[in-house]
Amino acid sequence: MRKLRVQLTDACNFRCFYCMPEGTRFQPARNLLTPEEIGDICETLADLGIEEVRVTGGEPTVRPEFDRIMTRLARIAWGKFALTTNGYLLRGKLPMLRDLGCTSINISMDSLDADRFRAITGSGHFAEVHAAILAAKEMGFSVKVNAIVFRGLNDAELPDFSRFSARYGIEVRFLELMRVGPSEKDHGERFVTAAEMIGRLRETEELIAVESPADSTSFGFSTASGARLGFIASESQPFCGTCSRLRLSATGRLRACLFSDAGVELRGRDRLDYPELVHETMGLKPTGRLPRILQPMNQIGG
Numbered sequence: 001m002r003k004l005r006v007q008l009t010d011a012c013n014f015r016c017f018y019c020m021p022e023g024t025r026f027q028p029a030r031n032l033l034t035p036e037e038i039g040d041i042c043e044t045l046a047d048l049g050i051e052e053v054r055v056t057g058g059e060p061t062v063r064p065e066f067d068r069i070m071t072r073l074a075r076i077a078w079g080k081f082a083l084t085t086n087g088y089l090l091r092g093k094l095p096m097l098r099d100l101g102c103t104s105i106n107i108s109m110d111s112l113d114a115d116r117f118r119a120i121t122g123s124g125h126f127a128e129v130h131a132a133i134l135a136a137k138e139m140g141f142s143v144k145v146n147a148i149v150f151r152g153l154n155d156a157e158l159p160d161f162s163r164f165s166a167r168y169g170i171e172v173r174f175l176e177l178m179r180v181g182p183s184e185k186d187h188g189e190r191f192v193t194a195a196e197m198i199g200r201l202r203e204t205e206e207l208i209a210v211e212s213p214a215d216s217t218s219f220g221f222s223t224a225s226g227a228r229l230g231f232i233a234s235e236s237q238p239f240c241g242t243c244s245r246l247r248l249s250a251t252g253r254l255r256a257c258l259f260s261d262a263g264v265e266l267r268g269r270d271r272l273d274y275p276e277l278v279h280e281t282m283g284l285k286p287t288g289r290l291p292r293i294l295q296p297m298n299q300i301g302g
Helices: 037-046 066-073 091-100 116-122 127-140 155-168 194-202 270-281
Strands: 004-006 052-056 080-085 104-108 142-148 171-175 207-210 218-224 230-233 245-248 253-255 263-265
Touching: 004 230, 037 066, 037 245, 037 270, 052 066, 052 142, 066 091, 104 127, 116 155, 127 142, 127 155, 142 155, 155 171, 155 194, 155 230, 194 207, 194 230, 245 270, 253 270, 263 270
Parallel strands: 004 052, 004 245, 052 080, 080 104, 104 142, 142 171, 171 230
Antiparallel strands: 207 218, 218 230, 245 253, 253 263
8 A cells, every 4th residue: 555545524614415414513623633643643654655645534624723734744755745625725725735845636626617516515616616726726736626427417517627627737537426425325316437428528529548557546538639637437447456545534543445434543553553553454455346335425535
């Protein structure tokens, strides 16, 4: 394992219908790892071979100690220091992130239409997210836009996203809807395979395959117009056999798979125990795709 996703919180300032059930109650602050605990755990895991870290949520920027946590993580010599966010609070934090050496930011934006964006996310802050994406690109970050595709909702926007990518030089990654939490109930109605997405895009332009790292969760294409398009086909083309990620929950649980809550508790453990604990966690990694998990995505870490 060489990649780690670190969940700072299960709280979020959006209410995406596919992610969070109505009436969700978030973890109380006392249950969350402190900034010092996060830093110490991640530093020990880096010493054991973790090369890349990505900070996630919920929405990580709503954590009051976000700046402190990112500053602590920046003291570790990562090969890649990255963030995944919904973008709403991002713009004001970009100078700090750049100074800390966070170079890669993935921003969720499931629609380029403000009204449709509101319907999906429960948020009226499309303009702020769009502006943050462009600001991050302008400041030199490696920016990717993540868009989950839903049949009958935003699937007609595939060409629009391709034009957005070409216009701004920003990679857009289309995600298949996963059977996670509340998305399980209407998955059959909303699900669009990556193959279908690709077929629709090929009706209007040529897609040229580009090479991806062996352990990448996505595969990609470029277009003559300059778009860069990725696809995360976790349902129709699972990548369990090449997965190189571990997940650290906001409360200190190290998990081997998004679709399994099996893991080990790291909070309060002596760092000398970590080799055994990591080995135990890796032994919990499934060899094939599990069908579903009922735990909501905000509790798992995106």
